[in-house]
Amino acid sequence: MAVKELNVKEQHYADTREEAESIVEEAKDDVYLTSFKISEKHxxxxxxxxxxxxxxxxxxxxxMESKPAKKPAPVEEPPKGQLEYSVNQDGTVSVNQDEEDEE
Incomplete structure (x- = not known):
């Protein structure tokens, strides 16, 4: 099973409030952004x-819901008809023509 990141947190540094706000505006383009916070530090x-x-x-x-549903096993159809055949001495096979024409 593949490992998938569900939650990611990032922290960025900015010298000015304008830089910090531009980082937030860029991040808002991502539909997966859930929260942001700008903290002023001294x-x-x-x-x-x-x-x-x-x-x-x-x-x-x-x-979990996005996983594809399991497909049911295919149902095998019974053979429609059986043909009479014979194997010749040289290894070739011949089919009875009367049976083949009935289908």
């Missing part, structure tokens, strides 16, 4: 922004 070098993005690709229910 340290001795100044202010910066962290952008947290969360994506949910398929819920387990959708993933």
């Amino acid at each position: 340290n001795k070098l100044g202010t910066y922004f962290l952008v947290d993005l969360a994506f949910s690709y398929d819920t387990p229910k959708e993933f």
Whole structure:
């Protein structure tokens, strides 16, 4: 069974609020984006922004329902008719013509 990521979280760094908002706008193009958060942080070098993005690709229910249904085993049809044949000395086979014409 293949491993499939259902939930992905990303964190991006931005120097300005405009950069952070542009990252969010880009992420909004993805239909799987479920949440985003822009956090303003401070340290001795100044202010910066962290952008947290969360994506949910398929819920387990959708993933399980998307599997193809099992096909039932094909029903074998009984042979329609049997032909009389004979094998000659040289290995060739001949079929009785009367039986073949009835079909």
